Amino acid sequence: MYQLRGKLSIVMPAYNEEALIYNSIMQTLSIVEQFAPDLEIIAVNDGSKDKTKQEIERAIRDDAKQPHPVAPGMRVSGIRIKLVTSNKNRGKGNAIISGISQAEGDYIAFVDADLELNPAQLEGYLKKMQESGSDVVIGCKFHKDSELHYPFVRKVISLGYYMMLLVLFHLNVRDTQTGLKVFKAEAVKPVAHLVRTSGFAYDIELLVAVHRRGFKIEQMPVKVVYVRDKNTRRIGMSDIVKAFRDTWAIFYRVYFKHYYDEPSE
Template sequence: MVKSRKKFSIIIPAFNEEQGIIPCVEETKKVLEGHDCDYEIIIIDDGSHDDTFSVATDFYANDGRVMISRYSPNEGKGFALRHGFGLASGDLVAFMDADLDLHPEQIMTLYQYMIDHDADVVIGSKRHPESIIDYPWQRKVLSNGYYFLVRLLFGLPVMDTQTGLKLFKYEALQAAMPKLLIKRYAFDLELLVNIHKQGFKIVEAPVNLSSMRLWYRITLKDVYYVWMDTMAIFYRNYILRYYD
């Protein structure tokens, strides 16, 4: 069992997750309490069209460790994570998706990697040799293509920027967040580029991921906007030197 004296802030962006948000939070609580961790869980309702906010608010009305915030309209996952970080008080901050494709038990795997490698940031990686992944081949093609593009353009010391489970020391996020402009598609990349430029150590950890839902959420329009956001980061990084 991994135990920590540090406080975890778990930020969960949620868009139209009225069916899944309670199981997600309950599993996360079970993991953290099972490891005797101090924690807070921050749910960010990113302009949902369903009853995500009311379902979560009603269920956790008397739970001081679960915070729920919402805004409208939908602004994108990156915006939700930045908003959630503004509410966080933990020494360690985890980003986690609401769909349970990546079980919250893996937060503790990332934390162990942080200790073992003396890292400031640990990101779940589908390309880690010990990862177990089961998701559509089309999604794998896109993921592999994006990896080679990112490696070519930015030289980051990681193989996967997009997996939805990441753990940060608070100070690494605090240093990087003020420079971020992307709200939706390439937020993870912009964040990691900034953290790397400021000298924080990033390592990757294996994940166990099983999902059929990911492919259906990605359209050609999404691919186009990921490309445009990525090129915008390249322009700001190398031409404008905005991140320096």
């Protein structure tokens, strides 16, 4: 059975997720500890107006009471969940960067609170990273082996965004927006503070920054299951417009300011 060597930090941003966040955290721990026993979840409450923060605190209390696998034949108790909280909603990008700053792992993964992307898929991503020597492994909805069960309009938006990024940044990453990603800490920590995008375009800014530093990015298939009901707010037109505007701002920082390049000595 595959076992990760090193510590894994999982950043899970959440905004108004009181109905989901407790079960998502506990389920993620239960799944991931099977192949990454040394792990932590950084749950980032992004200014939620509901009881998201309280549900995260409940998960912290309940998990601390449980024995945790750390190696074959050994079990100990301890704190595996960190809470990072903001008094106002600053956007998913800001939440992710806040989580990265608190991560202690050798590897840092992103998992969305709704678990549309099953965290069990992280096992294959980590194996791929160690076998191929890549520094970043991201989920790709356009991979031939991906299984997609989500609205057609989201597929169209993702494809259009990919074409735009290929032209602007020469970054041959077919899908930057899938929520499941794994980075080596040494690749993402030095550039995370450079990310200025607070919204959904943070993915491309982070990947561009990593790419500009010469790190290797691999893509893996994903299984996506759309779990939200029709009354739950998801990405709207205003979010899409802001993402395109932010993308052009990233373009300016890349080619006119060389903002993400390795500092010269």
